[in-house]
Amino acid sequence: MKSLLYSCQYIDGNDIDEVVKVLKSDWITQGPKIGEFEAALCEYTSAKYSVALSSGTAALHLSLLTLGIGKGDKIITSPITFSASANCALYVGARPLFVDIDDKTYHLDIEKLKSFLKVPSNRKGVKAIVSVHFMGTVADIAEMKKICDRYGISIVEDAAHALGAAYKFKDKWIKVGRCEDSKATIFSFHPIKQITTGEGGALLTNDKKIYKSALRLRHHGIVRSSKKPWSYDIPQVGFNYRITDFQCALGISQLKKIDKMINIRRRIVGYYNESLRKVEGIRLPYEREGTNASYHLYVIRMQRGRRDKLYSYLKENNISTQVNYIPLHLLSYYRNLLGYRRGDFLVSERYSAECLSLPLYVGLSRRDQSKVIKRVREFFQ
Ligand SMILES: Cc1ncc(COP(=O)(O)O)c(C=O)c1O
Structure with a gap:
């Protein structure tokens, strides 16, 4: 007898049609569907900018890089999360620190964070908090920001679990991803998430510098010359964190429902x-x-x-x-x-x-x- 799964993607006929259309087109990667998917993500979350990537892990990595976090720096996250929330620090040569979770919400415990950061030796080198919206429930980023602002610490929202989650902000409902109190928010589109692109992720931000930098780093750090169309430079080493057009076609179709x-x-x-x-x-x-x-x-x-x-x-x-x-x-x-x-x-x-x-x-x-x-x-x- 077949086992009942604990999780699984949901893909319908429209999704398949949209993917097939792209597979039959001239562009299966680096084509128009990527920008279309990014625009749809911005429209859905009300974030200003979005960069679609090959995974949520890539989005976390680029979040820290674009914030200028590197060797000798530290980030804080909670122990109850997927390894990518901490690994992103290791990728940039920084050190991940942990602060315990709250027993009720399972989010990083804000009172414990406060006590931890009060100690000068603890907060030395801490540049960012990677705050996880665990299970798709919404962590209190506004409260976290009050503490982080005291010490010049940035917040990255790890919303790999939380696309579509919403919360009240100044009496209005807004979506996680609008980056109201954070520098960047990341999503994952792995098959068991709210929408899927097979593998995939996105970095959302309201900061143009972060956006431009993430775009460059997604594609090897390449900067095109405005003078000669064939010319380019690589001022900073980047990656191949690109997502394909057929994945984005799936993402656009999934986002509609x-x-x-x-x-x-x-x-x-x-x-x-x-x-x-x-x-x-x-x-x-x-x-x-x-x-x-x-x-x-x-x-x-x-x-x-x-x-x-x-x-x-x-x-x-x-x-x-x-x-x-x-x-x-x-x-x-x-x-x-x-x-x-x-x-x-x-x-x-x-x-x-x-x-x-x-x-x-x-x-x-x-x-x-x-x-x-x-x-x-x-x-x-
Ligand atoms: C909390 C959290 N952050 C980051 C990721 C990484 O996302 P991806 O699998 O798309 O790389 C995951 C993956 O499940 C996750 O659960």
């Missing part, structure tokens, strides 16, 4: 919440007041020790789940490089031992979701 897809995700989350609320031993995800999550993940928590058993029980019943994530400071590379130890970030460690992501994706039928709920309830009875 994103709100519908997020409503479906929220409906699935609503059904989980309603069905699991009264089950003793489960803690449900938390959504801050004045925010509207776009739910990349649905994470429940339970007593330490029960999680592994629930994972196995669901697997025996052909239901796939996932642990998002093992704290970064416990992975051997970070331990060895940065000297972190078990016990350094207790909230993250406890969370990680207690969390499980249940299946959540647009194509998850009510019938299949009911099966998941039935098995979870059975387990806790």
